Amino acid sequence: MGEKRAGFVSWRRDEIVDALLATAVLGYTIPQTLLRPSAWFPVPPWLSILSAVVAALSLLVRRRTAWPSVVASVVCAALTGQGAALAAAAYSMAAESTVRGWRVVAGGLAIVYLLADYIAPQSGRMAFMSAFRAVAFVYLPAMIGNWERSYRTMVKDLRETMWLREEHAASRERRRIAGELHDTVTHAVTVMVLNAGIIQDNEDPGEIRKLARNIEDKGMRALTELRELLTVLRRADVPASAAGLEAIAPLVAEGNATGLQVTLHLDVPGGLLGRQAEHACFRVVQEGLNNVRKHAPGAPVRVDCEAYGDVVSVSVVNGPGDPHESFPADHLVRSGFGLIGLKERVNLVGGWIMSGPTPDGGFALTARIPCLPPAASPRPPAVSGR
Structure with missing residues (x-):
């Protein structure tokens, strides 16, 4: 009161x-x-x-x-x-x-x-x-x-001067991080591509294993450096080219082509959400499908994205998977930015997110995103990892 x-x-x-x-x-x-x-x-x-x-x-x-x-x-x-x-x-x-x-x-x-x-x-x-x-x-x-x-x-x-100074400082920091990303990714990918090309022309099993380990080490090192950069890179805005609602259907089709069993129900009128909110919806679906690939491959998945009044509901729900088909734990890259980063992204558009197991042994990831910009701070979401 x-x-x-x-x-x-x-x-x-x-x-x-x-x-x-x-x-x-x-x-x-x-x-x-x-x-x-x-x-x-x-x-x-x-x-x-x-x-x-x-x-x-x-x-x-x-x-x-x-x-x-x-x-x-x-x-x-x-x-x-x-x-x-x-x-x-x-x-x-x-x-x-x-x-x-x-x-x-x-x-x-x-x-x-x-x-x-x-x-x-x-x-x-x-x-x-x-x-x-x-x-x-x-x-x-x-x-x-x-x-x-x-x-x-x-x-x-x-206040305007202070805001401009902060923007200039943030712009310089983003340029610095962009340079770090470019150097890290370019070097790592170049080495990995070269090693992959050598593997194609090599018939020595020992040499092939050595090159494969080198590719794995280079990829893991690049991911570690990228994760460190992500800890200082938190932006509320997204570029105009960021994926939105129109990219959800191709994302589901890609999942089906790679072995998932995904059904999609998408019913959100065009123009109802801003670009940043649409991108948040896309990221929810993307993270949900990635989790299914890691933890429940072969499980049936349902993706729902619907508008209810002034709120858009996005959910990715999968049934129980076959534990024998799961990826080995030591092959998984645990960046720590999955659900945590998703929570931050949804919070920025005034929404909330929750995740957890379903009664039938599956898993559900659900987000509620308002159609209009938030007038107050969003309520704290409940996020639990797998």
């Missing part, structure tokens, strides 16, 4: 401030007018109260335009002899930058306050004191409003 209240206050902060400012003007002006009438000329009480109400209501639009509050505050001062509305109008027009020549307008409002204060019966007709109060109660609030606006602008500029 407290979080909802805090969210509402943050969302409606400007409206709440405007309402409180209008209430303060009413709370000061009306009692003073009823207790000590000090208008420039005889005015019915109801008209004085009406002018105060109009001046207070005009402050509700002060962020869009200043002139309603300026004019209403002048009329209110003339009919009530009170300057609270003048002070609020002067502050608002400078703080919100709704009047280009705010100094001139603030000076005019200060003169109006000076006249209202000088004519008031209880002022003692002291021009010096009236002028001092006009500067302190009208022109000074305008200056404070201008300082506040300058401060907000400075903070905004600093």
Whole structure:
């Protein structure tokens, strides 16, 4: 309940401030007018109260335009002899930058306050004191409003500058990592391709085993280096060429061609998800099929990707596999970035993911991805490895 209240206050902060400012003007002006009438000329009480109400209501639009509050505050001062509305109008027009020549307008409002204060019966007709109060109660609030606006602008500029610096630093780091990836992959793949070519023309079993071990060692070393780079490479954005929903059907067809038994149900209208969310859906299916290849080859698999209202559900469910067909444990490369990396990717688009065994001995990987960008932090998902 407290979080909802805090969210509402943050969302409606400007409206709440405007309402409180209008209430303060009413709370000061009306009692003073009823207790000590000090208008420039005889005015019915109801008209004085009406002018105060109009001046207070005009402050509700002060962020869009200043002139309603300026004019209403002048009329209110003339009919009530009170300057609270003048002070609020002067502050608002400078703080919100709704009047280009705010100094001139603030000076005019200060003169109006000076006249209202000088004519008031209880002022003692002291021009010096009236002028001092006009500067302190009208022109000074305008200056404070201008300082506040300058401060907000400075903070905004600093945030934008900081963001640009962070982007430049991230860009340099990505370029460095891209170079590391290029060097690692190019060298490893080149050596592996050369060794594979030598194997094709070699008939010595001992030499073939030696070359094969060299290929395996080079591949494992390359994967280790890539895994180390992945620990520092975590990006929320994806390139435009990243696979999306359209790549799920070819991915399933590829799985069937390599020995899996996969059925697909894909029912998501085009344009419902952003590119990053579509890529997350693709990665869920890809990771699910990879897990089946490792842990349950030969098991029937069902891939479902459907839209339910404003959420897209993606699931990869397989039945129990034949344990005799599983890959040997020492041949599996355990990078540690399977379900963990998938969890991070789904979290970035505001979704959640869970995985675990099914009652019939199979395994299920399920994700829920919202169609719209998340307004708040997604709830923590439950992820369990195989």
